[in-house]
Amino acid sequence: MARSKVTVVGAGNVGATTAQRILEAGIADVVLVDIVEGLAQGKGLDLAEAAPVVGHDAHIVGTNDYADSAGSDIVVVTSGLARQPGMSRDDLLAKNAGIVRSVVEQAVKHSPDCILIIVTNPLDAMCHVALAASGFPRQRVIGMAGVLDSARFRTFIAQELGVSVQDTHAFVLGGHGDTMVPLPRYSTVAGIPITELLSPERVQALVDRTANGGAEVVALLKTGSAYYAPAASTFEMVEAILLDRKRVLPCAAYLQGEYGVDGLFVGVPVVLGAGGLERVIEIKLSDDEQAAFEASADSVRELTTKL
Numbered sequence: 001m002a003r004s005k006v007t008v009v010g011a012g013n014v015g016a017t018t019a020q021r022i023l024e025a026g027i028a029d030v031v032l033v034d035i036v037e038g039l040a041q042g043k044g045l046d047l048a049e050a051a052p053v054v055g056h057d058a059h060i061v062g063t064n065d066y067a068d069s070a071g072s073d074i075v076v077v078t079s080g081l082a083r084q085p086g087m088s089r090d091d092l093l094a095k096n097a098g099i100v101r102s103v104v105e106q107a108v109k110h111s112p113d114c115i116l117i118i119v120t121n122p123l124d125a126m127c128h129v130a131l132a133a134s135g136f137p138r139q140r141v142i143g144m145a146g147v148l149d150s151a152r153f154r155t156f157i158a159q160e161l162g163v164s165v166q167d168t169h170a171f172v173l174g175g176h177g178d179t180m181v182p183l184p185r186y187s188t189v190a191g192i193p194i195t196e197l198l199s200p201e202r203v204q205a206l207v208d209r210t211a212n213g214g215a216e217v218v219a220l221l222k223t224g225s226a227y228y229a230p231a232a233s234t235f236e237m238v239e240a241i242l243l244d245r246k247r248v249l250p251c252a253a254y255l256q257g258e259y260g261v262d263g264l265f266v267g268v269p270v271v272l273g274a275g276g277l278e279r280v281i282e283i284k285l286s287d288d289e290q291a292a293f294e295a296s297a298d299s300v301r302e303l304t305t306k307l
């Protein structure tokens with residue numbers, strides 16, 4: 001059976017690390033595309049030369065030409081500018097919208113049946129750009145943010161309680177921004193809500209740290225933003241789709257009435273499988289949670305209006 005094919009656009013930190021994870025899992029051949037001459041080719045060659053040591057047979061091509069990406073099952077879009085210290089995700093809006101639009105137009109020309117996973121920030125707004133530029137149904141345009149935000153929440157819960165990250169589950173809804181909505185009630189350690197295990201003050205501290213998780217890494221790195229956890233999160237979505245795992249993951253999805261929101265990308269739990277976004281899962285929110293979710297949706301709407 002032929003291996004699946006995944007194109008990763010943007011051979012920067014997130015893109016190249018995502019390519020590495022896909023290759024090392026051996027689940028797809030990867031085409032790495034960048035606009036900078038030689039960058040994707042150089043990283044592609046380097047990744048290919050790691051294969052004998054790692055022991056996988058997946059192929060990697062680095063290129064500036066979308067023709068090489070033809071027939072991809074998934075196209076991951078990471079191209080764009082990353083946040084610098086003091087720069088909000090929203091500052092990136094205009095520049096990255098132009099990049100995402102042109103990348104998606106070129107990619108879907110060669111892979112009309114692909115599933116698009118958008119990573120470029122500001123995430124929810126870039127998903128709108130990709131949906132419009134591709135003309136795809138919502139099942140095939142999905143944004144990566146919730147997996148990352150939940151992973152951060154899980155890390156902090158595990159560190160706080162001295163338990164394995166494996167036994168933590170966390171729920172984060174809303175846009176990928178400062179208004180994201182971590183849901184402590186649905187965040188658990190081996191099924192026990194963290195609200196039973198931690199004081200309200202400690203829960204709030206972890207929630208705040210999660211909402212600022214991206215900025216915390218930017219402030220430390222000073223020259224860019226996080227990429228190991230973002231790449232691992234993107235990989236989890238790629239794997240769920242390629243292996244038709246029906247994983248329930250928080251993703252940016254184009255809502256059509258769910259959670260009382262229509263015509264907007266917002267982070268919600270979805271089922272990811274071979275069909276892409278196969279189902280949106282609606283959970284009952286308390287009045288406070290619904291209000292926070294709506295405030296987060298409003299901030300996404302504000303950005304998309306600027307587009």
Ligand code: NAI
Pocket residue numbers: 009010011012013014015033034035036039078079080081082083092096099102103118119120121122123144145148176224225226227230
């Ligand atoms: P990076 O600067 O390391 O890589 C971006 C790459 O995109 C560069 O290699 C650049 O040459 C390339 N690029 C720019 N314009 C292009 C075009 N028109 N066509 C093809 N390639 C082009 O940045 P990094 O750290 O990889 O981040 C990438 C994006 O992902 C940023 O917008 C960042 O904010 C976002 N991000 C989103 C996350 C999320 O949770 N959704 C998490 C982490 C990053």
Ligand code: 2OP
Pocket residue numbers: 083121176213214215217225226230
């Ligand atoms: C992050 O959350 C920058 O959105 C990126 O790390």
